[in-house]
Amino acid sequence: MEMRVTTTWHGKRHFSATGASGHTVSIDAKPDAGGEDKGARPMELLLMGLTGCTGIDVTMILERMRQPLEALDIEAVGTRREEYPQAFTEIHLTYRITGDVQPAKAWRAIHLSEEKYCSASASLSARIVPHLVLNGAPVPDPGVGDSAED
């Protein structure tokens, strides 16, 4: 099973990347790193891929659980090494869910994504720490063993 992306240089630090899906994404460095800010930073794309991956999982799992999602956003905050290479060491993911969703089912969906389905999460070496805010209120992680189902 393979996935392919081709990335083309456009001068200075500006690139465009196109995957097999046909979608093109612009990439650039910030001005103080010699770039012209014509696109997202490469490391932002890793966090975007991670949030998109787990977001797709969570919407699909909650749909199957018949939990009506009204809104969802996911914030990723990645901590990076100070020294080069400045890899992510820890990534905190905050899932903000609005809807008549049971807290235990929301956590169950998040754990299923992170532990079983999310290919992006499994491709990154950083420790990933999830958080849930449901209808504006933080809900502590019940832990894997305490989830509502199984």
Add this chain to the structure above:
Amino acid sequence: MEMRVTTTWHGKRHFSATGASGHTVSIDAKPDAGGEDKGARPMELLLMGLTGCTGIDVTMILERMRQPLEALDIEAVGTRREEYPQAFTEIHLTYRITGDVQPAKAWRAIHLSEEKYCSASASLSARIVPHLVLNGAPVPDPGVGDSAED
């Protein structure tokens, strides 16, 4: 050192992700996975981040080495596990360089990126295998110890 991205759900499997740089990227699943193909696949974004990261490094290093780059594209082919999570296990990066660039310097720039500077490469758990095609001809990897400088 932190980096932040916020990703918002737009129904079905469609998301938009915005980083601190202000650039927004659209993410979606393919139709046979419940998506509407309104954006790149999450796993493509990981490869895009990787190619952009090493591409920025290589252009910067070759500039410092006064090697005149005319064109550069980088192709990433990621092999994924068949089972879930379908993480990348190996990623082949082919650097296609056009210009009056010395082969040993091109390889030196690639090795410096992969081993020392590229934060995306260091954030991924897959084995990364570089290849060089210089002015249309493949140039074998001289190996780290055999590079022209140090």
